[in-house]
Amino acid sequence: MRTQLKAVLFDLDGVIVDTAKYHYLAWKKLADREGIYFDEKINERLKGVSRMASLEIILERSTRVYSEEEKHKMTEIKNNWYREMIGQLKPDEILPGVIDFLNSLKKHGIKCAICSASKSAAYIIEKLGITDYFDTIVGGQDITKSKPDPEVFLVAAERLNVFPAECVVLEDAYAGLEAAKRAGMKAVGLGDPDILTNADVVYKDMTEVSLEKVLRLFE
Ligand code: B16
Numbered sequence: 001m002r003t004q005l006k007a008v009l010f011d012l013d014g015v016i017v018d019t020a021k022y023h024y025l026a027w028k029k030l031a032d033r034e035g036i037y038f039d040e041k042i043n044e045r046l047k048g049v050s051r052m053a054s055l056e057i058i059l060e061r062s063t064r065v066y067s068e069e070e071k072h073k074m075t076e077i078k079n080n081w082y083r084e085m086i087g088q089l090k091p092d093e094i095l096p097g098v099i100d101f102l103n104s105l106k107k108h109g110i111k112c113a114i115c116s117a118s119k120s121a122a123y124i125i126e127k128l129g130i131t132d133y134f135d136t137i138v139g140g141q142d143i144t145k146s147k148p149d150p151e152v153f154l155v156a157a158e159r160l161n162v163f164p165a166e167c168v169v170l171e172d173a174y175a176g177l178e179a180a181k182r183a184g185m186k187a188v189g190l191g192d193p194d195i196l197t198n199a200d201v202v203y204k205d206m207t208e209v210s211l212e213k214v215l216r217l218f219e
Pocket residue numbers: 011012013014020023046047048049050051054079115116117118119120121140
């Protein structure tokens with residue numbers, strides 16, 4: 001019997017909403033305070049990466065060595081600024097195409113999950129007013145290994161009671177697509193096909209994604 005689509009697993013930052021800009025502003029404020037050079041190009045490397053790993057990337061440009069305690073404090077300060085910013089998130093920041101796609105998945109009984117490295121994933125989804133669309137939200141607090149490790153996607157499949165082969169992942173980051181493939185799932189990339197070379201198929205953004213196109217991956 002042919003494998004069928006049972007669930008769609010959504011990355012959060014870059015797929016549902018552009019939270020990267022708020023991560024950037026908060027990290028920039030911290031870097032400026034510490035006198036460390038940080039720009040939007042370095043910020044690209046933080047996408048999909050955990051909070052502490054993000055700080056380590058920023059500290060590559062620092063001339064001084066920070067203790068573990070100092071680093072922990074710095075991530076806390078950054079996170080407080082970040083939480084203040086995302087506290088203002090409104091449904092109009094949901095990326096174009098997302099709601100139409102979610103509605104068609106609901107209509108056809110396809111399960112939906114959020115699979116994010118962020119510990120604020122559930123909070124962000126609530127602020128956007130779309131919690132009811134999702135059968136489960138797997139966030140940074142639910143995993144021990146971040147993408148490209150497949151853990152976040154495998155936890156979602158288990159919670160949804162579906163096989164990995166019955167899942168499609170929507171991701172904007174190379175490491176996230178790598179994680180999806182390692183999990184044994186179909187991987188749809190959103191962004192530049194020259195960068196997302198490990199995806200099964202790449203679309204520019206969510207406006208180009210439809211249930212019909214996703215189903216073609218199972219033909
Ligand atoms: P937090 P995703 C990721 O989200 C972000 O892309 C990454 O920049 C961030 O460091 C990470 O979440 C952890 O976020 O500090 O809120 O726990 O793309 O996996 O949805």
